[in-house]
Amino acid sequence: MTKKQIKSKEELEFFGKKLVDQVDKGKNPEIKFTLRNLSNIVFDKKSETLKLGDKTGSRSFFNVAHSKKFLQTVEVASIIKKELLESGKHEHLRGIFYMSKRTIPGTNVNIVDDQIESDKSIEDLEVITGLSREQMHVSANKMGSMIGNVILEDSGDTIDCSKLGKGGYSIPSITDELEFKKIKAKYVLYMEKASTFERLAEDKFWDKNDAIIITSQGQTTRGIRRLLQRISEEENLPIYVLVDNDPWGYYIYSVIKYGSIALAFASERLTIPNVKFIGISCDDIIKYDLKRQLIKFTDQDRTRLKQITDYEWFRNNKDWQRQFKMMKYNDSKVEIQALSSKGISFISDIYLVNKIKNKEFLD
Amino acid sequence: MTKKQIKSKEELEFFGKKLVDQVDKGKNPEIKFTLRNLSNIVFDKKSETLKLGDKTGSRSFFNVAHSKKFLQTVEVASIIKKELLESGKHEHLRGIFYMSKRTIPGTNVNIVDDQIESDKSIEDLEVITGLSREQMHVSANKMGSMIGNVILEDSGDTIDCSKLGKGGYSIPSITDELEFKKIKAKYVLYMEKASTFERLAEDKFWDKNDAIIITSQGQTTRGIRRLLQRISEEENLPIYVLVDNDPWGYYIYSVIKYGSIALAFASERLTIPNVKFIGISCDDIIKYDLKRQLIKFTDQDRTRLKQITDYEWFRNNKDWQRQFKMMKYNDSKVEIQALSSKGISFISDIYLVNKIKNKEFLD
Incomplete structure (x- = not known):
């Protein structure tokens, strides 16, 4: 693994460890991150770029409205760490979707049904970890x-x-x-x-x-x-x-x-x-x-x-x-x-x- | 000029000379070519490919229904010979359109108004001369x-x-x-x-x-x-x-x-x-x-x-x-x-x- 890969892997591991810590402490696992929706997008006059504002949100596991997205984010993080960063390989957004499209063990429920879900999880991870999609070895269009x-x-x-x-x-x-x-x-x-x-x-x-x-x-x-x-x-x-x-x-x-x-x-x-x-x-x-x-x-x-x-x-x-x-x-x-x-x-x-x-x- | 360019140029000159010959003989200049419309497209069982059939058409200068297309074909042939083959340069379909989009001298009428017209003229020339668009130095999409x-x-x-x-x-x-x-x-x-x-x-x-x-x-x-x-x-x-x-x-x-x-x-x-x-x-x-x-x-x-x-x-x-x-x-x-x-x-x-x-x- 290159230094860059190791750094990315560590960031994802850190994300996972924080969740495990919460579980160990008997808490409801929770992910906090800066909101990406329109209400939190501002034009920053200093840098002269569109940026995220200060609003943060959180997603917790024991919340019916959050639990599936929570699971998706963790699943995608796991795929990126194990399948991409540890092997040094790269995968496209569509491939990540297919890799995460499996049933939750013991149920008939798919972890993701649509690519938009795995795409959003990857964006979540960009905001949560500070890693870019590229640093996580996830690619999109080859062009030019x-x-x-x-x-x-x-x-x-x-x-x-x-x-x-x-x-x-x-x-x-x-x-x-x-x-x-x-x-x-x-x-x-x-x-x-x-x-x-x-x-x-x-x-x-x-x-x-x-x-x-x-x-x-x-x-x-x-x-x-x-x-x-x-x-x-x-x-x-x-x-x-x-x-x-x-x-x-x-x-x-x-x-x-x-x-x-x-x-x-x-x-x-x-x-x-x-x-x-x-x-x-x-x-x-x-x-x-x-x-x-x-x-x-x-x-x-x-x-x-x-x-x-x-x-x-x-x-x-x-x-x-x-x-x-x-x-x-x-x-x-x-x-x-x-x-x-x-x-x-x-x-x-x-x-x-x-x-x-x-x-x-x-x- | 490469040998290929010279050959292509000669084909286009031959096309032009035939028209001049007709004019010199006091005839109505006429272009004959194999029809490209759906009624003349056949599946050739021997080569196992879609091909043109035997139907031919003609376009003559002193025919109100033909004269504009006649002019377009000659204009595009002239651009290809002078601007492309003689300089060794290549131009895209869209560029050929802009190069041929000028008024007929002494009138307010454009030689071509829409790209489809110059495109069709190029296809006509492919069928008339037997040259491919590529041999005439006309390109389209760069991809792959x-x-x-x-x-x-x-x-x-x-x-x-x-x-x-x-x-x-x-x-x-x-x-x-x-x-x-x-x-x-x-x-x-x-x-x-x-x-x-x-x-x-x-x-x-x-x-x-x-x-x-x-x-x-x-x-x-x-x-x-x-x-x-x-x-x-x-x-x-x-x-x-x-x-x-x-x-x-x-x-x-x-x-x-x-x-x-x-x-x-x-x-x-x-x-x-x-x-x-x-x-x-x-x-x-x-x-x-x-x-x-x-x-x-x-x-x-x-x-x-x-x-x-x-x-x-x-x-x-x-x-x-x-x-x-x-x-x-x-x-x-x-x-x-x-x-x-x-x-x-x-x-x-x-x-x-x-x-x-x-x-x-x-x-």
């Missing part, structure tokens, strides 16, 4: 690719991400265990679209501009958020986010910077306060004459824009409010790929180079 | 990962897919241009789920069993189908498909083997007649006692199963009809991840090893 002057170690292999053709390195679901051996770059460019990534890979944009390029497809996975955060913190590199000019693209940036309600309890390990938005901005539409490429908003787009405009962290930000106002006026969106209308490599040769040279970022 | 004893060349880089940790090689959207330098494996295992891929990667299944493991997420992309077909044909390796025990999983296998209606015109370049289905079969549910892991069918599942049962290529296949009958009886599905309930590495150590040793395949 990376190319750039990054030499990393993954499971004993030394991988040079500048020598992987146009395909690149396939990012694993858990990126906490990757070790950066050497990084030579001025910044990281993260984009929501794999097609943009392929354009930049073919143009060797990363090589010409000393950049690391990373993509997922749509919403950023937890693994990629951790990867970006680690490069930002450990290597002190700026992270630029390239998304569509629409509320959905802007929200991708918002989650990377400020966190999300669903993962507010994990903000510290996932958010990147100094990440910057590189485009597509509403100013770009004018500057690069993309008006002909506008796509009319749907009602869904309009509702989403309204929601984002009202977010606490955007509400008093003049630059962002200006963007939202322009977007509302346009009542339309522009996709990253619209830049192709200006020339196949316009994005690599002109757009991104200018943006970075002139520091045209939104913060 | 590969690990195994494969040394390949991608854009000048030599990549050893056995030394890429647990992440692996990120498969590009176009795999036609990859060059296999050395492959040392007994078979390829293709799976629909990236989580299964991560399990096998962590267990070094590929190393212990001399296998190449490949995954996408859900439906198989054209790039991965080409990759599998090339390994099958060029390296003469068996391809095994691992999917969920449900109509959707079975359909993934069906497409890889027999083709699909949407891409019937490209079957020759995509289907793999000797691919084998490794699981999850309905027999596995009994053999490996997965009954507790069954998930009840929805109405959608039932309808889909009925459709697949009636497919021409399955209709007289006793083994498959037996599967469909059992599945209908179960009225439930089993996911690959359900194998985790038997132990975290049960799939790597027992299930797949047994299946391959005993040649428990469906054909």
Whole structure:
């Protein structure tokens, strides 16, 4: 076992021992933890992230309303300790569900019936123990690719991400265990679209501009958020986010910077306060004459824009409010790929180079 | 330009020259091609694939109903020749749409208004010229990962897919241009789920069993189908498909083997007649006692199963009809991840090893 595994295992054992102690003392076993529900999610002005507040709850074994969830949490903790940490293996959320889906001995009652139950138990354990899901060896989506002057170690292999053709390195679901051996770059460019990534890979944009390029497809996975955060913190590199000019693209940036309600309890390990938005901005539409490429908003787009405009962290930000106002006026969106209308490599040769040279970022 | 690019360029030039010839002779320019609509899609018993029939159609310039599509086809051909093949660059379907979305000079009419129009033009050109979309440098989804004893060349880089940790090689959207330098494996295992891929990667299944493991997420992309077909044909390796025990999983296998209606015109370049289905079969549910892991069918599942049962290529296949009958009886599905309930590495150590040793395949 690695030191990290031992630490995680000890945290889970400590959780278990406290329960055994209570039993030994003839008490009703009780688990205390910070509440994760909406009423306890706050926007912390100091760290500028979504976080959990101070409200705590407890779950006790001899309480009809609590006992099943209590059991689920203990069962999942036991699976994580025995099957994952002690073997050094990792398992996906869906696999943990199947591993915990067994009957309570002597009954016909399942410990869990639905994945949401084991998922919630894992989140409980994150809050109770302070361990991240990744530290407990529980993974989720494998998604995304990376190319750039990054030499990393993954499971004993030394991988040079500048020598992987146009395909690149396939990012694993858990990126906490990757070790950066050497990084030579001025910044990281993260984009929501794999097609943009392929354009930049073919143009060797990363090589010409000393950049690391990373993509997922749509919403950023937890693994990629951790990867970006680690490069930002450990290597002190700026992270630029390239998304569509629409509320959905802007929200991708918002989650990377400020966190999300669903993962507010994990903000510290996932958010990147100094990440910057590189485009597509509403100013770009004018500057690069993309008006002909506008796509009319749907009602869904309009509702989403309204929601984002009202977010606490955007509400008093003049630059962002200006963007939202322009977007509302346009009542339309522009996709990253619209830049192709200006020339196949316009994005690599002109757009991104200018943006970075002139520091045209939104913060 | 590479030889391949020159050949593709010549094909497109030939297409253009024929039109110019007609104009020079004072004729109404006309494009003839095999029809791609449903009435001309047949299941070819000899090749056992979905193919286009003999029906042809034509499109002429001086025909009000044809002229716009005629123009679109010529415009897209011109973009592909000038912007892609002559520069050696590649562009995604969405990018081609934006590149062709301009007004007809002197009018307010757009050449294309919607991506479906440029997409259809590209399909037209595939049928007219005999070139694949990939040969015309047009790409679509980048998806999936590969690990195994494969040394390949991608854009000048030599990549050893056995030394890429647990992440692996990120498969590009176009795999036609990859060059296999050395492959040392007994078979390829293709799976629909990236989580299964991560399990096998962590267990070094590929190393212990001399296998190449490949995954996408859900439906198989054209790039991965080409990759599998090339390994099958060029390296003469068996391809095994691992999917969920449900109509959707079975359909993934069906497409890889027999083709699909949407891409019937490209079957020759995509289907793999000797691919084998490794699981999850309905027999596995009994053999490996997965009954507790069954998930009840929805109405959608039932309808889909009925459709697949009636497919021409399955209709007289006793083994498959037996599967469909059992599945209908179960009225439930089993996911690959359900194998985790038997132990975290049960799939790597027992299930797949047994299946391959005993040649428990469906054909």
